[in-house]
Amino acid sequence: MKPAILVEGLSKAFVLRKTAPGIFGAFTSLFAAHTARFQAVESLSFSIYPGQKVAFIGPNGAGKSTTIKMLTGILHPTAGTAEVLGLVPWKARTALGFQIGTVFGQRSQLWYHLPSLETFNLLAKIYELTKSAYKTRLDELIGIFELEKLLDRPVRQLSLGERMRCELVASLLHKPKILFLDEPTIGLDLNAKMQIRELLNRLSCEHGTTLFLTSHDTLDIEKIADRVLVLDKGSIVLDSSLNELKSNYKDQAMEEIIQDVYAKSS
Amino acid sequence: MYMPKVHKYWAVFSLSFMQAAKNIKVLVGLSIFLLTCLIIFAHIWHVATHHSETARYAPELLLWYIAFNQWVLVASQDVNLEIQEELQTGSLAYSMVRPISYLGAKFTESFGRLCAQLLFLGAVTFVFAALWTGCVPFSAFEGAVMLLFGFFAGMLALIFQMVVGVTCFWLQDSTPVSWVFEKLLFVLGGLLLPLACYPEWLQTVAHYTPFSIILGARSALVLDNSHEQIAFIGMAFLAWLLVGLICLKALFWRGMKILTVQGG
Numbered sequence A: 001m002k003p004a005i006l007v008e009g010l011s012k013a014f015v016l017r018k019t020a021p022g023i024f025g026a027f028t029s030l031f032a033a034h035t036a037r038f039q040a041v042e043s044l045s046f047s048i049y050p051g052q053k054v055a056f057i058g059p060n061g062a063g064k065s066t067t068i069k070m071l072t073g074i075l076h077p078t079a080g081t082a083e084v085l086g087l088v089p090w091k092a093r094t095a096l097g098f099q100i101g102t103v104f105g106q107r108s109q110l111w112y113h114l115p116s117l118e119t120f121n122l123l124a125k126i127y128e129l130t131k132s133a134y135k136t137r138l139d140e141l142i143g144i145f146e147l148e149k150l151l152d153r154p155v156r157q158l159s160l161g162e163r164m165r166c167e168l169v170a171s172l173l174h175k176p177k178i179l180f181l182d183e184p185t186i187g188l189d190l191n192a193k194m195q196i197r198e199l200l201n202r203l204s205c206e207h208g209t210t211l212f213l214t215s216h217d218t219l220d221i222e223k224i225a226d227r228v229l230v231l232d233k234g235s236i237v238l239d240s241s242l243n244e245l246k247s248n249y250k251d252q253a254m255e256e257i258i259q260d261v262y263a264k265s266s
Numbered sequence B: 001m002y003m004p005k006v007h008k009y010w011a012v013f014s015l016s017f018m019q020a021a022k023n024i025k026v027l028v029g030l031s032i033f034l035l036t037c038l039i040i041f042a043h044i045w046h047v048a049t050h051h052s053e054t055a056r057y058a059p060e061l062l063l064w065y066i067a068f069n070q071w072v073l074v075a076s077q078d079v080n081l082e083i084q085e086e087l088q089t090g091s092l093a094y095s096m097v098r099p100i101s102y103l104g105a106k107f108t109e110s111f112g113r114l115c116a117q118l119l120f121l122g123a124v125t126f127v128f129a130a131l132w133t134g135c136v137p138f139s140a141f142e143g144a145v146m147l148l149f150g151f152f153a154g155m156l157a158l159i160f161q162m163v164v165g166v167t168c169f170w171l172q173d174s175t176p177v178s179w180v181f182e183k184l185l186f187v188l189g190g191l192l193l194p195l196a197c198y199p200e201w202l203q204t205v206a207h208y209t210p211f212s213i214i215l216g217a218r219s220a221l222v223l224d225n226s227h228e229q230i231a232f233i234g235m236a237f238l239a240w241l242l243v244g245l246i247c248l249k250a251l252f253w254r255g256m257k258i259l260t261v262q263g264g
Helices: A022-031 A064-071 A093-097 A116-126 A131-145 A160-172 A190-207 A218-224 A242-248 A254-265 B004-022 B024-048 B059-075 B079-089 B091-095 B102-133 B140-166 B175-188 B200-207 B210-214 B216-222 B227-262
Strands: A005-018 A034-048 A053-057 A079-084 A100-104 A178-182 A210-214 A227-232 A235-241
Touching: A005 A064, A034 A064, A034 A079, A034 A227, A034 A235, A053 A064, A053 A190, A053 A218, A064 A079, A064 A178, A064 A210, A100 A160, A116 A131, A116 A160, A116 B004, A131 A160, A131 A190, A160 A190, A178 A190, A190 A210, A190 A218, A210 A218, A218 A254, A227 A242, A227 A254, A235 A242, A235 A254, B004 B024, B004 B102, B024 B059, B024 B102, B059 B102, B059 B140, B059 B216, B079 B091, B079 B102, B079 B140, B079 B175, B091 B102, B102 B140, B102 B227, B140 B175, B140 B210, B140 B216, B140 B227, B175 B200, B175 B210, B200 B210, B200 B216, B210 B216, B210 B227, B216 B227
Parallel strands: A053 A210, A053 A227, A100 A178, A178 A210
Antiparallel strands: A005 A034, A005 A079, A227 A235
């Protein structure tokens, strides 16, 4: 089977401008700027197969968002290559856009003052869906995500959990083969988190959507993922199936397991 | 014929227009501000026309001139600040994942909102001006042309505001550029005083900038609505729209290089 995501030696370095502290430092940096190279991601290699549910985790600054940005075509890598659904993301961003979905927990794609249905109608146009395909898909997603009563309410009147369900529907309208989720449960209460996890599992099970998830919530990892990629300081320090990881760390909570992986890597 | 690319921008425009039209509080707030400005200017012009260079124009005409200026100015939004915020928070980068051009979507979204505000504020402004002055100093045809030019002016202001916003790729904060742009618009656009009242050298400078087309030269059709003048303003709009679009596209393209290669 051909991998949905294939990454080989992917690296990204940023050149950061350094400013000395204080007014004098700020002034001198205008004339003599000091720069430093920051290696955000270093030689990542992995492959993800269709239908897999992968948790891509790591501490803040580990390079998770940079990797997602490269895999969705937002950032160009410094070295290495990647293929997502057979396309090089940074060369074919628009074409890839039709085949992937993204949910960024802290960013909304819904129009704040309008009912979510209006955003769905707009996205159907953006993703160039035919009317019949859109209607069928929307009806299906409304059923899965239980949105019947929410469609006509302005987004500003929705709770965070309800909004996130709408965000997921917005990301799934065009039937993406891969869904990138960056902290999809951030800020949600326990019930809403459980609901989102159940819905993601149902989606993956019924439609075979590949899930690529980042989260700091270990329950997200336990309840959704079947494979775990741990990133630290720009490199992968663990690539394991969830079952294997659990059997290696008998009776330990996921949080302790992850802490142990970080400790070993440093 | 089904044209998905056009349809998606039309959909953005419609949605934005609808959102702005439903935001009644903002429309009422802008209307109150605009009417306050007009009432103040109506009184100022009443006194000033007796003691200044503007004495050549009747106060009623000057109020209509100001009304056409303020209409476009108040309806125009700070889209540059939106671009700045979207760049700083990363929303701009994340929006690139969707199969729609950021620049095209931002323009159509802002233009949709602008059109809603121009329609609402236009009704308020021109009804007020007609009632206050007791006259409408142009024919129906001239009025229609001036209204159309108002929408062009809003579009031109929007494009140049977007150019200002895009400077964030290099400056991180476009506020200083925005401040300079705004002040130049007020002065060289002839916000308070028709450009014909300026010293000749300053008139020449103003005529070579887009500011006069956005505000004063366009609104001055109230004072001189000859067909030659209408044709000149129409041509100037097209020329400046072209210049603005080229600048915007070129700067955005360079900026995107910074974003995709250096991460913003």
